[in-house]
Amino acid sequence: MNLSIKPTLGMITNLPSELDYKLLANSCLTQAFDIIFETDKTIENHTKKLDEEMVWEYLQDKLNASVVLIHQAIEANMKSSICSTSPYLLLEGKRVEWPVLPGHNDKRFDEFYSISSESLVYVFFATAKNTYDTTIFGHIEHIRKIRNQIVHGISRNRLNTSELVAHILDTYTLFDGKDSWWNNLRSYYFEHPFNEGMDQGELETVVFIEKLTYAWKKIGKASFSKHFSVNTRARSYFCPYCMLPEDKNLLKKYDYKWAFLFPEKEDARLIHCINCNNDNEISRIPCPIDGCAGTVIWEEHLCLTCGKDVSNELAEKKRRINDILESLRITAKK
Ligand SMILES: [Zn+2]
Ligand SMILES: [Zn+2]
Numbered sequence: 001m002n003l004s005i006k007p008t009l010g011m012i013t014n015l016p017s018e019l020d021y022k023l024l025a026n027s028c029l030t031q032a033f034d035i036i037f038e039t040d041k042t043i044e045n046h047t048k049k050l051d052e053e054m055v056w057e058y059l060q061d062k063l064n065a066s067v068v069l070i071h072q073a074i075e076a077n078m079k080s081s082i083c084s085t086s087p088y089l090l091l092e093g094k095r096v097e098w099p100v101l102p103g104h105n106d107k108r109f110d111e112f113y114s115i116s117s118e119s120l121v122y123v124f125f126a127t128a129k130n131t132y133d134t135t136i137f138g139h140i141e142h143i144r145k146i147r148n149q150i151v152h153g154i155s156r157n158r159l160n161t162s163e164l165v166a167h168i169l170d171t172y173t174l175f176d177g178k179d180s181w182w183n184n185l186r187s188y189y190f191e192h193p194f195n196e197g198m199d200q201g202e203l204e205t206v207v208f209i210e211k212l213t214y215a216w217k218k219i220g221k222a223s224f225s226k227h228f229s230v231n232t233r234a235r236s237y238f239c240p241y242c243m244l245p246e247d248k249n250l251l252k253k254y255d256y257k258w259a260f261l262f263p264e265k266e267d268a269r270l271i272h273c274i275n276c277n278n279d280n281e282i283s284r285i286p287c288p289i290d291g292c293a294g295t296v297i298w299e300e301h302l303c304l305t306c307g308k309d310v311s312n313e314l315a316e317k318k319r320r321i322n323d324i325l326e327s328l329r330i331t332a333k334k
Pocket of ligand 1: 241273274276278
């Protein structure tokens with residue numbers, strides 16, 4: 001044996017990373033959401049008044065496609081988590097067939113069989129660095145069952161859009177925690193080529209608020225609040241940054257009050273808007289407009305409850321108080 005020519009070690013190349021699978025998971029969920037969202041939008045904006053339920057019954061295949069994507073996202077999330085320990089745990093087959101000894105030829109990771117869906121769940125929980133409760137297991141199982149009915153048989157289940165939107169948001173929150181759905185959606189649309197040239201404000205007014213309002217209406221207030229770290233069940237306010245849209249029709253169609261006081265106390269001095277992610281300082285003074293019971297005013301000029309400019313009324317009130325104080329001072333001097 002000629003020792004001067006050492007055969008090199010073979011290796012498994014193109015190993016996937018935690019991030020690769022995370023991006024895949026998020027992309028599947030974005031598509032799963034958009035299939036439902038865009039179709040509902042078409043139904044709503046259709047020239048004829050359509051019966052939503054009937055249309056969706058006809059379009060069950062779209063809902064089925066959404067389920068397949070949610071399932072794929074769940075598997076990618078589990079793989080992402082496993083990769084943080086080692087991507088080799090995702091490989092099926094005998095270890096003795098790994099091309100890692102001297103003289104072996106390299107083999108790409110995707111040329112191997114990967115472990116079955118059943119094994120994936122076991123490896124995921126065995127290697128998980130987060131502490132999960134049984135909820136996530138129930139969720140994984142539920143999606144796996146409805147996906148299998150679609151893929152392996154003729155599904156007799158009638159899926160509905162609210163249920164699927166809830167499953168999509170749950171997948172984000174169960175794997176990545178509160179705010180992950182919304183943060184992900186925001187960054188996806190910031191970078192979307194369709195939205196190039198739109199400034200941040202436009203995006204927030206047009207693209208984001210539409211999706212926030214949609215999800216909120218679709219899954220209901222209680223379920224929606226599980227996905228945010230601020231309490232979205234609390235009273236909501238206009239945000240001084242998002243302000244009021246010029247178009248009054250938009251105001252009727254979407255709910256523009258996405259700002260919440262925090263901390264959630266009587267003396268809260270900050271307001272956080274989930275639509276634009278901005279925090280603003282506010283003052284707790286009663287709104288001077290008749291019929292408005294608001295007590296949250298921004299920069300002494302905008303009432304975040306009724307949305308009206310109250311600078312004149314507040315200046316007038318201040319002037320009257322000063323007059324009273326002045327007259328008291330004169331009386332005291334006499
Ligand atoms: Zn805002
Ligand atoms: Zn007001």
